[in-house]
Amino acid sequence: MSIVTKTLFLLFPIVLFACSGSNQESEPGHGSPVFHWFEYEGNDTVFNTHQPEDHQFINPIIAGFYPDPSVIRHGEDYYMVHSSFAVYPGIPLFHSRDLVNWTQIGHVLDRPSQLELEGLEMSHGIFAPTINYHDGLFYVLSTNVYGRGNFLVTSPDPSVPGSWSEPVWLDDVQGIDPSIFFDDDGTIYIINNGPPEGEPLYEGHRALWIQEYDPVTQTTGPDQVIVDGGVDITQEPIWIEAPHLKKIDGRYLLIAAEGGTGPDHSQVVFEAEHPLGPYVPYENNPILTQRHLNPDRPFPVANTGHADMVQTQNGEWWSVFLGVRPYKEGYFNTGRETFMLPVHWTEDGWPVILEGDEAVPYVVDRPDLPQQDPPAIPTTGNFTLKDTFEEEELAVYWSFIRTPREQWYRLEDGNLIIEPRPVRLGDGGNPSFIGRRQQHATSSASVAVTYTPASTSDKAGLVAFQRDNFYYFLGLVLDETSGRVHIQLEMEAGELTNGVPEVLTSKPLEAAPDTPVFFKIQAREDQYDFYYSVNEGEWILLYENADGTVLSTERAGGFIGSFFGMYASTADK
Numbered sequence: 001m002s003i004v005t006k007t008l009f010l011l012f013p014i015v016l017f018a019c020s021g022s023n024q025e026s027e028p029g030h031g032s033p034v035f036h037w038f039e040y041e042g043n044d045t046v047f048n049t050h051q052p053e054d055h056q057f058i059n060p061i062i063a064g065f066y067p068d069p070s071v072i073r074h075g076e077d078y079y080m081v082h083s084s085f086a087v088y089p090g091i092p093l094f095h096s097r098d099l100v101n102w103t104q105i106g107h108v109l110d111r112p113s114q115l116e117l118e119g120l121e122m123s124h125g126i127f128a129p130t131i132n133y134h135d136g137l138f139y140v141l142s143t144n145v146y147g148r149g150n151f152l153v154t155s156p157d158p159s160v161p162g163s164w165s166e167p168v169w170l171d172d173v174q175g176i177d178p179s180i181f182f183d184d185d186g187t188i189y190i191i192n193n194g195p196p197e198g199e200p201l202y203e204g205h206r207a208l209w210i211q212e213y214d215p216v217t218q219t220t221g222p223d224q225v226i227v228d229g230g231v232d233i234t235q236e237p238i239w240i241e242a243p244h245l246k247k248i249d250g251r252y253l254l255i256a257a258e259g260g261t262g263p264d265h266s267q268v269v270f271e272a273e274h275p276l277g278p279y280v281p282y283e284n285n286p287i288l289t290q291r292h293l294n295p296d297r298p299f300p301v302a303n304t305g306h307a308d309m310v311q312t313q314n315g316e317w318w319s320v321f322l323g324v325r326p327y328k329e330g331y332f333n334t335g336r337e338t339f340m341l342p343v344h345w346t347e348d349g350w351p352v353i354l355e356g357d358e359a360v361p362y363v364v365d366r367p368d369l370p371q372q373d374p375p376a377i378p379t380t381g382n383f384t385l386k387d388t389f390e391e392e393e394l395a396v397y398w399s400f401i402r403t404p405r406e407q408w409y410r411l412e413d414g415n416l417i418i419e420p421r422p423v424r425l426g427d428g429g430n431p432s433f434i435g436r437r438q439q440h441a442t443s444s445a446s447v448a449v450t451y452t453p454a455s456t457s458d459k460a461g462l463v464a465f466q467r468d469n470f471y472y473f474l475g476l477v478l479d480e481t482s483g484r485v486h487i488q489l490e491m492e493a494g495e496l497t498n499g500v501p502e503v504l505t506s507k508p509l510e511a512a513p514d515t516p517v518f519f520k521i522q523a524r525e526d527q528y529d530f531y532y533s534v535n536e537g538e539w540i541l542l543y544e545n546a547d548g549t550v551l552s553t554e555r556a557g558g559f560i561g562s563f564f565g566m567y568a569s570t571a572d573k
Helices: 045-049
Strands: 004-008 034-042 056-058 070-074 077-081 090-096 103-109 125-134 137-145 149-155 176-182 188-194 207-214 224-228 241-248 251-258 266-272 302-311 317-324 337-342 363-365 383-387 409-412 415-418 432-437 442-450 459-467 470-478 485-493 502-508 517-524 527-533 540-547 563-569
Touching (some): 034 563, 077 125, 090 125, 103 149, 149 176, 176 241, 188 241, 224 251, 241 302, 337 363, 415 563, 432 459, 470 517, 470 527, 485 540, 502 540
Parallel strands (some): 004 383
Antiparallel strands (some): 034 383, 070 077, 090 103, 125 137, 302 317, 409 415, 442 517, 517 527, 527 540
């Protein structure tokens, strides 16, 4: 697929927060850094190698850290949601009419009152949302892990920003991954992952539970286990989770993930004659996994599972699910991504996504739906995007670390001004950071910034971020010894740096005051290069072959992918 170049404009505004913030006014670059533009470029070999024809599409359909997809059709419209963990706004929301071209129309949790993330690690927070529709309302259920727990929100129209309700807390629903099912007789059920009855028999022993839900009283009935352990408890399956219950041709089909979200991840299916069971597993489970394939195969897709299914208005069934694209065995920086494949049905009526030694294909024939134009903001393939901050609100894909409770940035005259605050990236709070997901293993982010640090505690620049203590910072600081502004590269790498950023290199800035400085971070799978310039386009290599695995899930742990972002901090209040 050829590189598509577009300029970002706000298509769908998001309501970020409404609160009084700093009224600090300053000359450009003094006190608060002024970011003039931000450019992202992705250029993965796999997308140059696999080029779909007009009747085909490319996997993943949503590249980068957009895991745990759940999809629903309403008429001719399709909506999809994803986990967001401790990133704000929460639960990215996409819309499509052909299941291939997806446009992000906002977030489900787009107000601070909906999303309490204070004190949470980056891989805590919002897990595995599910979306459904019934009787004029869209429902999203999810879990704030290490927060209050399970909740649901509703909206009469997901296309309207800010239309989702405040959370209704499901305090009697244990565990994680709640979903909702509306039966034909009017009974509503909530299904979720939870601990088994009694003591767990082994590490990772979980169960799927079900209980009735009354939307009027917002109460749940007695819960009961419908799947204990997984397909075959004698094999000690781990982490049965992400249940979706569907009624198809009079049968109740329960699909769920099994095996954990790592290399053994899979998707399994059960059937019953009643929502409360008993549930019988498909004899040829799993219906999707890649765990038995050679990890050294070209362009592997691994860790597949956590699927949902949707039927089109033309009768086809399709599945969306998460997977990863490792650049070497076990290592990926782009997080868990969203893939799509058709669902095939056996003669006995069981849904199957992949069988035997089938690998997840990158190029797939399109659904039988009218083809849309590609979205203005691409979600997959190779592309270049440049945001010149010309709009009144930030573009919908920008993200924050945890929930902002004060207004510390502003858009002004085609610039993004970020107020430095005494919150570091490693502090576990809400730093002055605005970032976008790294969607390609081979990619770059670059910025133009005007800034003069006033003290040795001030800094501003460009960051490659994975979690609080795994990141690279490239930017401007005031050198304590010389009193001059320096270009500095810092790294935090967990126990290796033990909470104190390591300065990898630092050199004096040779530029006139109040002129823009340009920074670029180039990702090359497991190696990252860092550049700067004082004349736009004339890049100077500052540091080469930094360890990119610092930003991988395998190294940093957790469930999220990496971000490129703009950042500022100070010790002065």
